Amino acid sequence: MKYFLLVFDPAPGDLIAEVEFPDATSARKARFRVERERAWEGRPLGDEVEVVVLWAESAQALRRTHGRYFMTAAEMAREAALSVKRLMRSW
Amino acid sequence: MPALTISKSQIDKLGVRLRDHPNPDAADVELYEEVLAAYEDALQLVVARLGMLGFAPTSRAKVLGTVIKKLRRQRSCGLSSVQDLVGARVVLEGDLDDQDAAVERFRGVLPIRKVIDRRIKPSAGYRAVHAVAKVDGIPVEVQFRTELQHTWAQIFEKLADRLGRQIRYAGAPAQPNGEIIELMMNLSTNIASFEEFAFWPTRLRTTMPPTGCGVGWTRWRTESS
Numbered sequence: 001m002k003y004f005l006l007v008f009d010p011a012p013g014d015l016i017a018e019v020e021f022p023d024a025t026s027a028r029k030a031r032f033r034v035e036r037e038r039a040w041e042g043r044p045l046g047d048e049v050e051v052v053v054l055w056a057e058s059a060q061a062l063r064r065t066h067g068r069y070f071m072t073a074a075e076m077a078r079e080a081a082l083s084v085k086r087l088m089r090s091w
Numbered sequence: 092m093p094a095l096t097i098s099k100s101q102i103d104k105l106g107v108r109l110r111d112h113p114n115p116d117a118a119d120v121e122l123y124e125e126v127l128a129a130y131e132d133a134l135q136l137v138v139a140r141l142g143m144l145g146f147a148p149t150s151r152a153k154v155l156g157t158v159i160k161k162l163r164r165q166r167s168c169g170l171s172s173v174q175d176l177v178g179a180r181v182v183l184e185g186d187l188d189d190q191d192a193a194v195e196r197f198r199g200v201l202p203i204r205k206v207i208d209r210r211i212k213p214s215a216g217y218r219a220v221h222a223v224a225k226v227d228g229i230p231v232e233v234q235f236r237t238e239l240q241h242t243w244a245q246i247f248e249k250l251a252d253r254l255g256r257q258i259r260y261a262g263a264p265a266q267p268n269g270e271i272i273e274l275m276m277n278l279s280t281n282i283a284s285f286e287e288f289a290f291w292p293t294r295l296r297t298t299m300p301p302t303g304c305g306v307g308w309t310r311w312r313t314e315s316s
Contacts, residue, residue, distance in 0.1 A: 001138070010252035024131055028152070032124050035155060047156070055138065056149040065149040065180050067245045068252060076249055080242045087239065087289075 001055050003027035004062060007040050008050045008069050015069055016040055016049070020059075027053045095129045095229065099171045102126060106170025109155075110162040120155065127152055127176070133226035134177040137233065140200040141179060146193070148179040148233070174205070174223045178232040182241045187286055193235050194222050204230065210240075215258065216279035217244055239282045247275055 003024050007017040017040055021027035034040060034051045056062035063070050105122055109115050134150055141148045153176050162168060183189055194206060207221040219236040236244065251258050254268045
């Protein structure tokens with residue numbers, strides 16, 4: 001299992017940081033530190049900025065299940081079209 | 092195993108303080124972090140059991156800001172009753188029957204307190220099956236989604252980032268974005284109809300439901316099962 005700390009500004013869709021940690025505890029502590037300071041590498045974070053830790057088998061698995069942090073709406077729509085095509089072929 | 096150092100009522104009192112104070116007290120934030128650490132231990136166990144079943148879940152704990160917003164939205168809900176403080180997500184390669192089977196397999200490895208079938212009762216267009224497991228009294232919610240349900244949910248979450256997260260709860264179209272919300276609601280219904288029909292086993296597909304497409308399919312399937 002891998003542990004990813006993400007700092008994400010939803011309105012512009014800006015992934016400010018993506019850091020991998022070896023264990024859940026260090027990831028959680030890093031997250032709480034960023035939440036308390038409301039800053040990332042000296043950059044102040046607005047109230048809407050999300051600081052989240054996600055656990056996944058790989059960065060690729062994370063992108064599949066939590067695409068909103070990594071893709072634009074247009075990219076997601078393209079992915080959706082591919083999913084539908086794949087399903088139609090399997091039917 | 093998870094070790095909660097405070098009682099359920101103390102957790103609920105913490106929730107009330109977090110909910111009612113505009114800026115949470117530092118001691119309360121620290122206490123919330125302790126609670127979350129215990130919840131994450133429970134989540135580790137759930138993730139391990141899902142792994143035993145061959146699933147590859149991703150997991151997360153709710154951020155404090157989201158928890159506070161939820162407590163303010165649902166004022167009667169105590170912090171200890173929040174079922175998705177920590178949770179896992181499983182995206183299935185399969186159909187609705189596989190989704191049902193996945194939940195049943197999960198039930199075989201952990202006691203499930205509650206199953207929320209959002210295919211029958213969607214939440215602002217969101218469809219999935221959520222199963223809430225209990226690990227030493229700690230609730231852990233697992234979302235089981237088909238690929239199409241997941242694709243829809245991801246796009247809607249992305250829209251919520253741009254239009255405001257209230258669209259995920261209110262459901263009602265908020266002008267001037269009503270058109271796109273309506274489009275997403277229709278897409279959700281169409282996906283449900285497609286999944287009900289297209290992936291049914293042939294033996295069931297040969298029997299026509301009494302109503303037309305759309306929600307009628309879901310109702311018929313539920314009533315027939």
